[in-house]
Amino acid sequence: MQFYKDGFRGGNPDIKQAAPNRRNRGINEPLPEKVDVLISGTGPAGLCLAAQLSQFPEIETMIVERMPSNIIKGKADGINTRTMEMFQAFGFADKVKRETYWVNQTNFWMPDPAYPANIKRVGRVQDVADDSSEMPHILINQARLHELFLEVMQNSPSRLAPDYGWEVVDVKVDADATEYPVTVTLKDSSGINWWATRTVRANYVVGCDGAHSAVRKSIGGVLHGDAAHQAWGVMDILANTDFPDVRQKCLISSASEGNVLILPREGGYVFRMYVELDKLKEGEKAASKKFTQDDMIAAANRIIHPYALDVKEVVWWSIYDIGHSITDKFDDVPEGSKRNPRVFTAGDACHTHSPKAGQGMNVSMQDTFNLGWKLVHVLTGRADASLLRSYSRERQTEAKRLVETDHEWARIMSAPTTEAERNGTEEPRIIRQFKANLEFTGGTAVKYDPSTLFADGKHQALAKGEEIGRRFHSAPVVRLSDAKQMQLGHAAEADARWRLYLFAGKSDTGKPGTTMHELANWLETASDSPVTRHTRPGEDVDAIIDVRAVFQATFDQLAYETMPPLFKPRTGKLGLQDHEKIFCVDHKGVGDIYEMRGIHREHGCMIIVRPDQYVANVLPLDARSDLTSYFAGVLRQ
Template sequence: MQFYLDGFRGGDPDIRPAAPGRRLREAHDRLPDTVDVLIAGCGPAGLCLAAQLARFPGIDTLIVERKPGPIEKGQADGINVRTMEMFQAFGFAGTVKRESCWVNQTAFWVPDPARPEHIRRIARVQDVADDSSEMPHALINQARIHELFLDAMMAAPARLAPDYGWSVKDLVVEDGTHPVRVTLENTGVNAGETAAVRAKYVVGCDGARSTVRKAIGGEMHGDAAHQAWGVMDILANTDFPDIRQKCVVSSAREGNVLILPREGGYLVRLYVELDKLSPDERVASRNFTADHLIAAANRILRPHVLDVKEIVWWSIYEIGHRLSDRFDDAANHGGLPRVFVAGDACHTHSPKAGQGMNVSMQDTFNLGWKLAQVLRGRMAPEVLRSYAEERRAEARRLIETDQAWARTMSAPPGESDLDGTGMPRIQAQFIENLEFTGGLAVDYAHSILSGGAEHQALATGQRIGRRFHSAPVVRVADARRMQLGHVAEADGRWRLYAFAGAGDLCAPGSPMHGLATWLAGDPASPVVRHTRAGEDADAVIDLRAVFQTTFEALDAAGMPPLLRPAKGRFGLRDPEKVFCVDHKGAGDIFDMRGIDRARGCMILVRPDQYVAQVLPLDGVAALAAFFDAILLAEG
């Protein structure tokens, strides 16, 4: 990370200078009358959105939560590799990597043909495919993820913190600069007291029973599997040999269990199949207890024994797959959306594919930068329609995949209509789903934010609409080996990665030099057209160059000004814009990502890390047209 741009200051560099005029929160502080964005709910979706918006000191955000304070344990646990990539942009992926349990492989256990009442291991499968991501699949308490987001919010210029003990009672969209009138109800010591707040935008991250969704007329549609499952976090002794690995266990007659080792070396989570439910039966009517979960787990794991010493947390749930018919309120008034829903407020599914928390955060990671761009006057409000278009398609994909996986998980061996020949179907389907469970199957369709594929052949491993797939490089200024994707922060900026063709060292007259010069000075350049007076040259579009040579062959000080821009109040030159391939064995980014060595290319990446366009280095007219369609020209 870079700091000291505007002068030296001691202390934690992650704590950014506080914005002037921010709201100062004190005990029993009065809620504001108006805000730019009101977020309902302090789950993963709400906190991810709040952490993004807190980076922008000019955006006034209020996040409310009906609970009296942050959660401490339980709920979700899995962090897929795509979410870890996102955490890198927020600055705390390293913390999660250090504290979490990494899932390196998954073991499959089925009935032993010789003794069907016992189970035996039949296979182990690598959990994250080679080179699918530089990040691990991690398991960690959801409460810790919340804490890291809360820390990021308080370290941001806005010094944003939740207002606990408030929930949305109702909202109405009217006219005016703050058209959404929200009635909040106190759920704490002054229970029943109400307060009115007007907002420009409201985002409902308030769960499956979302008041915000109901207020805009959204309804959940789908089905239930009529299957009761239990989940528990335990400290236990056992002779089961794979207790510190992710395991899918199928018994002959007692159901199935999913085992997930947790952080700390001792904690384990079990998802335990219980009983089928009749179509008109609810799981609450069965009066399941923690003892039922322990007994069922021991029956499934036979001949192994699970001796539970402490139950940290447990819950009973029924699988349901439901999708909201509305992700925003645009249909209510035939105009631009003002109210959005995210996470469980618009899609619910089983927890066994480990996608709930991950997809919820990806919802608001998609929405957050768009709201910031609109509120800062960078983009027209019409771009906000893309949130529902993009995320509803992904939610539908999630539910369809999860339905198939839930059916397989709940089916006795040999009785599922998904069973095949060869390896057990549950193992085969797990392998088929690896890209999906890693969060890497998201594919945004062609739109104003995801360009056409005319030049996709220039970078076959960086597909338009997919997340930017990082790879190792060497930073020229200090010869540091690193991941190229790690230069991107959750700061609302676009990244333009320019890959030099063969022999291009950025000398005058070369394609790379021509691109950097055009971007810096041509009136049609999006840098010129969309950067405001007094802003750094990379405030909107962050250009990074990657060369095929070693760092010794490049003249860092002789690069064009946009590749060593003067920034901040001292006009300090940024030395970290230029990279070359890693020749020490970690991998050549040109080969790894299918980048045309002869011609090179430009890869434009959205603020949420998804590839927006692939263009030749001289494709400046297409680059200008792309930005002119979505960004508002400055003065």
């Protein structure tokens, strides 16, 4: 983490200098008449987007929520490794790791062949495959996650905060207008303003307002899908039990009483149980069954027999039925129209599924992490508004895969065990499927298709382990200036900047006359360099493209003083030198990034990484015109 760039300030370095002319907020303050972006909903998707936009005080952002305050318990809890990588960019991954439960193993229990009324452990699977990510799979109270995003917003230059007690009831788009074309009607849901309505005009609106989204309905979006006709209960409890694996994630299938999923929670005592209840008839809803928490507890005790559950406190509980659906549109652009979108939906507003694979909250945040930097680019004039068309294309494809995979997983979880599974002659299908799904459940299976934003992979062989279209896979490095061991991916922040990683070829030490030195000089000074073309007068050299260098030598074999100026730029209003741009291979055996990620040792390469951490292109170090052409296809000059 870097701070004091613009001068020394005491206190918490996470609290950034407040921007002038901030909006006054409060229960008696009027709502703004116009905003750049209006976000509906303060769930994970909405807050993830708001946290990104809050770093840009020149973008007037408003986030509204019909509830009177943040939630305090319940709802989703699973955070996969890919989302943890994203949290690192926001600056709170270490805090999350300290507070949360880490899912290390997943255990599987099935009927004991000798005593079918009893359950028996039949397998264990490592929950996060080796080197799939440097991050753990964790479980956290969703309310706490909200607080972490709210803290980022509060500490940002814009001091952004939600407007609670306001609900979006209608959205209208004037396709002919060029400024503030979206009119949003808000209704007071708190009663403080006597259920009054207000209108706010916006350049863009993002509906993160759940499965019953008013934003989606306003643009004609419809959820299409099916139901599994199965009622489930979920409860967070404080309880004593003789079940031995209660502090490990468990999938439990009984012979005749149904299934249970156990998820330990943070703090060492609370754990969550998803409990299978009754089958539902066609068109029947779980709510009509009038189940209570006592019904869930009784069902759980029947399923985990011969073990018993003594519940001391039910922290939160809910009954639901599984449904899988996806909307036919993620934005407001009519089919066949060439106009650019003004209204978007994200998260449950455009795709719903079961909670069994733990993907809902994760995919929702990945939706808006994808959208956030694009909105920043367009609203700050970095890119044409046509960039926003890529959101629906990229995220709708991913949502379809999520719904299909989750649909299959939910069916397998509720399927009866076969005789072969019970007698041990065949590995249970649920274990086979769990192993096959590890990349999916970790969130690392996402692969975007080739487009103007993702190259065709002509030079992929130069970095076999950094696949174009997939997220940048971090690996250990050592920072040259202070010999600090770290993860290269942790150099990136959620700041809407591109990363250009330059991996040196064999024997290149960065001295004058070497390939790396000459490339850096070209990037910094040449008129056809993407750095000079897309950096505005008066801006830091890394304002939009953050260049980082990685060498094959160890830190003691490199000379910092001979490195090119671009690798140690002077930035900020004081012109202070940045010492954190140069890295080399780890010298203590943690791992060689070249070997781990298949970086070509002889030739090296350039890797372009989007602001949302996805690999956009891999190029040879001498492919200067290709590098310029790529950025020219995305950024304005």
